[in-house]
Amino acid sequence: MKKIHQLKYICPNTRFNVTLAPYTTFKIGGKAWALCEVMNLKELKDLLIYLTQEQIPYFVLGKGSNVLVSDSGFKGVAIRLRGEFEKLDSKDGILTAGAGVNISYLLRYCIKNGLSGLEFLAGIPGTVGGAVFMNAGAFGGEVLDKVEKLMIVNPFGEVILKEKKELEFSYRRTRIDKGAVIVNVWFSMKLYNRKEIKKRISFYIKLKKQSQPINCLSAGCIFKNPKEDYAGALIEKAGLKGRRIGDAEVSELHANFIINKGNSSASDVMRLIKIIKDKIKDKDGIELEPEIQFIGFD
Ligand SMILES: Cc1cc2nc3c(=O)[nH]c(=O)nc-3n(C[C@H](O)[C@H](O)[C@H](O)COP(=O)(O)OP(=O)(O)OC[C@H]3O[C@@H](n4cnc5c(N)ncnc54)[C@H](O)[C@@H]3O)c2cc1C
Incomplete structure (x- = not known):
C-alpha cells in the first residue's frame, strides 16, 4: 500500500479507497485503490511512468457511461482527466478538444461557434476520450470519421501524435496501444449555420428520448450489433x-x-x-x- 500512497506526491488530487459507482452512469461498482484526477500533461506523464514502473494496474475513467465496474471494485487506480484536459479550441474548422471534455459541453461549443459534423453525438453522456476510444456513433455517424489527429500518452509517459491515416478503428472500437491514454483530439468540422446545428442536435435528442431510456441508470447498449442485425x-x-x-x-x-x-x-x-x-x-x-x-x- 506504501506504493499507492506515494501517488498523492505525483497527483495531488488523489483519493484512496474510492467507490466508483457514483462515477458511472449505471451507479454500480465497488472501490478502486485510488482515484487520481490529473490536471495537466506533466502530472499524467509522471503518473503513468510511476504506475508502470511499480506495476500498479490502472484504467481511464471518462464519464463511466459505457462501463460496468465489478462489485469488488478495481484493484488499481482509476484516472480521470480534468483541468487542462477539459479545454476546447477551434481554428479554420479544426476543433481541438481535450479528452476530458463532456460531449454535451462540446456540442454547446459547436453551436456557439457554428461548427457542424458531430451533431449525431447528441445525448451521448460521455467524454471526448471515451467517445474516441469507443468510436461512439449514432444515427449513421461515427466519431472516428471526424477525427483528424489524436494525441496519446503511452504507459512510459511518451507523448505520441497519431494522424488519421495511422489510426485503426472499427465499429465501437479504436485501437490504441495497451495502457495508452488519449489526451487530445483534433476534429475536422464544417463551418455552418448555428441555428441549423442547434436544430439538428435538438432533433437527435428528441429521437433518442423516444427510443432509449436516457433518464434511467444504464451504461448504454450492452451488446454490439451483430452483422446485419440489431x-x-x-x-x-x-x-x-x-x-x-x-x-x-x-x-x-x-x-x-x-x-x-x-x-x-x-x-x-x-x-x-x-x-x-x-x-x-x-x-x-x-x-x-x-x-x-x-x-x-x-
Ligand atoms: C443513456 C446512454 C446513451 C448512450 N448512447 C450511445 C450512443 O448513441 N452511441 C454510442 O456509441 N454510445 C452510447 N452510449 C455509451 C457511451 O456513452 C459512449 O460509449 C461514450 O462515448 C463513453 O464515454 P465515457 O467518457 O463515458 O467513457 P467510459 O465509459 O468512462 O469509458 C469507456 C472506455 O473508454 C476508455 N477511455 C475513456 N476515456 C479514455 C481516454 N481518454 N483514453 C483512453 N481510454 C479511455 C475507458 O477506459 C473504458 O474502457 C450511451 C450511454 C448511455 C448511458
Whole structure:
C-alpha cells in the first residue's frame, strides 16, 4: 500500500479507497485503490511512468457511461482527466478538444461557434476520450470519421501524435496501444449555420428520448450489433424485455439496455447478460459480443 500512497506526491488530487459507482452512469461498482484526477500533461506523464514502473494496474475513467465496474471494485487506480484536459479550441474548422471534455459541453461549443459534423453525438453522456476510444456513433455517424489527429500518452509517459491515416478503428472500437491514454483530439468540422446545428442536435435528442431510456441508470447498449442485425431487436424477439434479476432489468423501451432500477449489483447485471447471451445463442445461433467495458472482473 506504501506504493499507492506515494501517488498523492505525483497527483495531488488523489483519493484512496474510492467507490466508483457514483462515477458511472449505471451507479454500480465497488472501490478502486485510488482515484487520481490529473490536471495537466506533466502530472499524467509522471503518473503513468510511476504506475508502470511499480506495476500498479490502472484504467481511464471518462464519464463511466459505457462501463460496468465489478462489485469488488478495481484493484488499481482509476484516472480521470480534468483541468487542462477539459479545454476546447477551434481554428479554420479544426476543433481541438481535450479528452476530458463532456460531449454535451462540446456540442454547446459547436453551436456557439457554428461548427457542424458531430451533431449525431447528441445525448451521448460521455467524454471526448471515451467517445474516441469507443468510436461512439449514432444515427449513421461515427466519431472516428471526424477525427483528424489524436494525441496519446503511452504507459512510459511518451507523448505520441497519431494522424488519421495511422489510426485503426472499427465499429465501437479504436485501437490504441495497451495502457495508452488519449489526451487530445483534433476534429475536422464544417463551418455552418448555428441555428441549423442547434436544430439538428435538438432533433437527435428528441429521437433518442423516444427510443432509449436516457433518464434511467444504464451504461448504454450492452451488446454490439451483430452483422446485419440489431442486438436490441434480437433480444426483444426473444421475449426478454422486462426480464429482471435483482434490480437489473432489460429495458422495456430498448432491449439492448439494461437498467439499474435502484440497487442493482454488478453481479445482477452479469447474470442478466448471461441469460441474454445464452438465449440468443440458442435461438438464433448468434454470439452477442458486449459493447460495454468490464472493469475489475479478472
Ligand atoms: C443513456 C446512454 C446513451 C448512450 N448512447 C450511445 C450512443 O448513441 N452511441 C454510442 O456509441 N454510445 C452510447 N452510449 C455509451 C457511451 O456513452 C459512449 O460509449 C461514450 O462515448 C463513453 O464515454 P465515457 O467518457 O463515458 O467513457 P467510459 O465509459 O468512462 O469509458 C469507456 C472506455 O473508454 C476508455 N477511455 C475513456 N476515456 C479514455 C481516454 N481518454 N483514453 C483512453 N481510454 C479511455 C475507458 O477506459 C473504458 O474502457 C450511451 C450511454 C448511455 C448511458
